[in-house]
Amino acid sequence: MGLEEKLPSGVLLTTVEGVAGYFRKASFWPATFGLACCAIEMMTSGGPKYDLARFGMEVFRASPRQADLMIVAGRVSQKMAPVLRQIYDQMAEPKWVLAMGVCASSGGMFNNYAIVQGVDHVVPVDMYLPGCPPRPEMLIDAILKLHDKVQGTPLGANRQAQIRELEAEGLVALPTGDMKGLLR
Amino acid sequence: MVSTSSTTGTEDIYAGASETTDGKVFTVSGQDWDEIAAGLGEQGGDAQERVVVNMGPQHPSTHGVLRLILELDGESVTEARCGIGYLHTGIEKNMEYRSWVQGVTFCTRMDYLSPFFNEATYCLGVERLLDIEDAIPEKANVMRVLLMELNRLSSHLVCIATGGMEIGALTVMTIGFRERELVLDLFELITGLRMNHGFIRPGGVAQDLPPGALDEIRGFVALMKKRLPEYAALCNANPIFKARLEGVGHLDLEGCLALGVTGPVLRSTGYPWDLRKTSPYCGYETYDFDVQTWDTSDSYGRFRLRLNEMWESLKIIEQAADRLAKMEGEPVMVADKKIAWPSQLAIGSDGMGNSLDHIRHIMGESMEALIHHFKLVTEGFRVPAGQAYVPIESPRGELGAHVVSDGGTRPFRAHFRDPSFNNLQAMGVMSEGGMLSDVVVAIASLDPVMGGVDR
Amino acid sequence: MTDDKSKDGVDRTGKSEVPDEVGKPVAEKEVVEPKPAVQQPAVDQSPENVPAPTGEVRPVGERRGMFGVSGTGDTSGYGGLVAPVVLPGAAQRPYGPSTGSGGAGWFDVVADGLDPLIESVVIHRGEITFHIARENLVAAVKLLRDEPSLRFELCAGVNGVHYPEDAGRELHAVYSFLSMTYNRRIRVEVSVPDADPHLPSICSVYPAVDWHERETYDMFGLIFDGHPALTRILMPDDWPGHPQRKDYPLGGIPVEYKGGTIPPPDQRRSYT
Numbered sequence: 054m055g056l057e058e059k060l061p062s063g064v065l066l067t068t069v070e071g072v073a074g075y076f077r078k079a080s081f082w083p084a085t086f087g088l089a090c091c092a093i094e095m096m097t098s099g100g101p102k103y104d105l106a107r108f109g110m111e112v113f114r115a116s117p118r119q120a121d122l123m124i125v126a127g128r129v130s131q132k133m134a135p136v137l138r139q140i141y142d143q144m145a146e147p148k149w150v151l152a153m154g155v156c157a158s159s160g161g162m163f164n165n166y167a168i169v170q171g172v173d174h175v176v177p178v179d180m181y182l183p184g185c186p187p188r189p190e191m192l193i194d195a196i197l198k199l200h201d202k203v204q205g206t207p208l209g210a211n212r213q214a215q216i217r218e219l220e221a222e223g224l225v226a227l228p229t230g231d232m233k234g235l236l237r
Numbered sequence: 238m239v240s241t242s243s244t245t246g247t248e249d250i251y252a253g254a255s256e257t258t259d260g261k262v263f264t265v266s267g268q269d270w271d272e273i274a275a276g277l278g279e280q281g282g283d284a285q286e287r288v289v290v291n292m293g294p295q296h297p298s299t300h301g302v303l304r305l306i307l308e309l310d311g312e313s314v315t316e317a318r319c320g321i322g323y324l325h326t327g328i329e330k331n332m333e334y335r336s337w338v339q340g341v342t343f344c345t346r347m348d349y350l351s352p353f354f355n356e357a358t359y360c361l362g363v364e365r366l367l368d369i370e371d372a373i374p375e376k377a378n379v380m381r382v383l384l385m386e387l388n389r390l391s392s393h394l395v396c397i398a399t400g401g402m403e404i405g406a407l408t409v410m411t412i413g414f415r416e417r418e419l420v421l422d423l424f425e426l427i428t429g430l431r432m433n434h435g436f437i438r439p440g441g442v443a444q445d446l447p448p449g450a451l452d453e454i455r456g457f458v459a460l461m462k463k464r465l466p467e468y469a470a471l472c473n474a475n476p477i478f479k480a481r482l483e484g485v486g487h488l489d490l491e492g493c494l495a496l497g498v499t500g501p502v503l504r505s506t507g508y509p510w511d512l513r514k515t516s517p518y519c520g521y522e523t524y525d526f527d528v529q530t531w532d533t534s535d536s537y538g539r540f541r542l543r544l545n546e547m548w549e550s551l552k553i554i555e556q557a558a559d560r561l562a563k564m565e566g567e568p569v570m571v572a573d574k575k576i577a578w579p580s581q582l583a584i585g586s587d588g589m590g591n592s593l594d595h596i597r598h599i600m601g602e603s604m605e606a607l608i609h610h611f612k613l614v615t616e617g618f619r620v621p622a623g624q625a626y627v628p629i630e631s632p633r634g635e636l637g638a639h640v641v642s643d644g645g646t647r648p649f650r651a652h653f654r655d656p657s658f659n660n661l662q663a664m665g666v667m668s669e670g671g672m673l674s675d676v677v678v679a680i681a682s683l684d685p686v687m688g689g690v691d692r
Numbered sequence: 693m694t695d696d697k698s699k700d701g702v703d704r705t706g707k708s709e710v711p712d713e714v715g716k717p718v719a720e721k722e723v724v725e726p727k728p729a730v731q732q733p734a735v736d737q738s739p740e741n742v743p744a745p746t747g748e749v750r751p752v753g754e755r756r757g758m759f760g761v762s763g764t765g766d767t768s769g770y771g772g773l774v775a776p777v778v779l780p781g782a783a784q785r786p787y788g789p790s791t792g793s794g795g796a797g798w799f800d801v802v803a804d805g806l807d808p809l810i811e812s813v814v815i816h817r818g819e820i821t822f823h824i825a826r827e828n829l830v831a832a833v834k835l836l837r838d839e840p841s842l843r844f845e846l847c848a849g850v851n852g853v854h855y856p857e858d859a860g861r862e863l864h865a866v867y868s869f870l871s872m873t874y875n876r877r878i879r880v881e882v883s884v885p886d887a888d889p890h891l892p893s894i895c896s897v898y899p900a901v902d903w904h905e906r907e908t909y910d911m912f913g914l915i916f917d918g919h920p921a922l923t924r925i926l927m928p929d930d931w932p933g934h935p936q937r938k939d940y941p942l943g944g945i946p947v948e949y950k951g952g953t954i955p956p957p958d959q960r961r962s963y964t
Contacts, residue, residue: 088301090433093349096414097418100410130326132322133323166935230953327942330936331942622777624853643752645755645964650936654868659900662902
């Protein structure tokens, strides 16, 4: 590996948070939550060409109790939303949600009676991945970005403080509708 | 026991027991079977025998978000019912609010494993209403056939791959997806997208073939001729594979017709019904290929049939490629400028972009061209009032779009008769009386795609 | 091609573009000139351009304006346009040399087989549609399946269409039948009023329509009497309303984007 040579007398110093984050990110087990077109691209990511196994996560778990990442791959209908929530509830903490594709992120082109306009109405989402459907490379990139996020997640009191800080920020955030973008 | 969530305590809010008129009903969500066993012991008699299992909608072996409600006696299935609608997307309603051309973008997302077939049946219906069926350029038809047959290959590959995965043969899945990637690379080269192309448009196809595409296609066909025998070598005589598939999911010709089942399932009964032969569209009558049949009416026959159909598709792809080689520079869109999309998109240095020549023309040279472009893109064309239904042979059977126009610029109603939706009705007949493990095989042999079932 | 005359030069001589009933047969007898390079046969044969068929033609709706604006916002002057929406009219016997592989003149063969049960027949773009009253539906489909000269083995399904302005016949159920023996395909259409959306189920004759009828009930509220379990199939069981009817909104939400709000497609201004 070469890592040993760089360490002074075989000792590596790090934080508990760093180690926990490292272990968590390196053993992601996604739940199979394929819904529509994106599910096929998700399966392709696990296939031979894109080979998600390189990042230690080719094992898609069928049981939510063994999974810690839910990749919501596809459009979530009003009928599916309660099922999705139940599966999310059955996953053990810590758990993350990746909204794959524009339908899961925001409803996308299906702005109608049948589709939930973004899976974040049902479960908290950690990573949004646009595309219709996103390429497997994009999915892998999103997962790696989520890895970075998991690696940097604080623990215990630090985490509580972070949550409070994020919530305080969220409460004063400007709603999207009131933002002045480039449009005017 | 680890609780499911730090806030809800040890109680699983979804599981529990309740008294109903049919006796005590237990809801199980994956743990605490002891309580169930004890509860069933109190009931006595029948209650110990009859278990209703709810399989799905989130289950790795149900081919998507399909919910199966199975009544079990031991491991035998006594009754089987489907619950569908978990992927209902309202695409048909959405299409009513978009122009006729934009409808292609919606319907391609229905049956996401065979997007070109959705587009083609919709476009053929619109073209019949416009009465321009005879005006479609020859090259557009050949390209449609080429893309549809490539699509049939990729769809059958996924069917075999996921079917293999569902019975535990993961190698079949990985090699199936390996070959499918090759088809998707071709799609990307020709249409710019791996899936959900929106490439076949009313009047023709969106773009001409890019340079070098024919060489790629020929290389692909040559490679597939080496790779397809691998499936035969891996599966055809594999004793485990045969033991799981042979005699499972039996559905004879009479059953198929009564239940409206078409496609490979119908052909596996020995009846050579293929719309490409019986009511040809897009010039299929001019291609040399055979309708494959099998005579066992079971899942194994359907697997072999799909394998044989892939060889036939390769034959058609070769013929289409030969024809395209002689059609350099021919139009791919109908000549009527009131229907044909005004600009041909070109790939710029950023990988996407408009045709600069066209922009120069409408912005610098001709005000009328600009007006025409604007009208056609925003308003679209009007389609005479009436209704049309042009079915085509999708990888799963008869796929047709019932297109209704009221003379406006948008579809009045577009309804898709999807073969998966119809074929799934046969699930009960095919699996009742068999083992629980055979249900999965029977469904995989039907190859339903839930995006097409629920739309 | 029936009215080449109206295309090449009639309007230049100042006559009306629309061929009138009297002048029509004369135009047909004239020598057919070479066809122009760009043809739009679809427009020529669309219902508003051909002489009215002798059968019944009823408007099923009305199209007003052109650009989707109303009130004082309309400066185009096209806002006052009113055009009836007319579906292809009924055909008269003989139904002519039917095309396709079903054998010469098979439209008449099928019509003969069904004769007393037919309300009207529409032939449009080479496809034949039999309008059948709901009380005759089951008898008709039994004939279609069992009669040796018909033999429609396969019912491809049923689909609803909602014409809110077609008074008394708002809801249409459209069946597609396929005869594999003769390679023929027909369409059967049953119209029922919105106030009484009942029609008999043909599930006992063609089990294949089981789910199709459930879907049509789910989406349009058509009640198929005699169906073994007419419940919702695609929408959740407790869903109110029937989503694909014309009086049911699309149900989209406005999309907010930094500084802008875009209404859902059904509430945007659109061409009519």
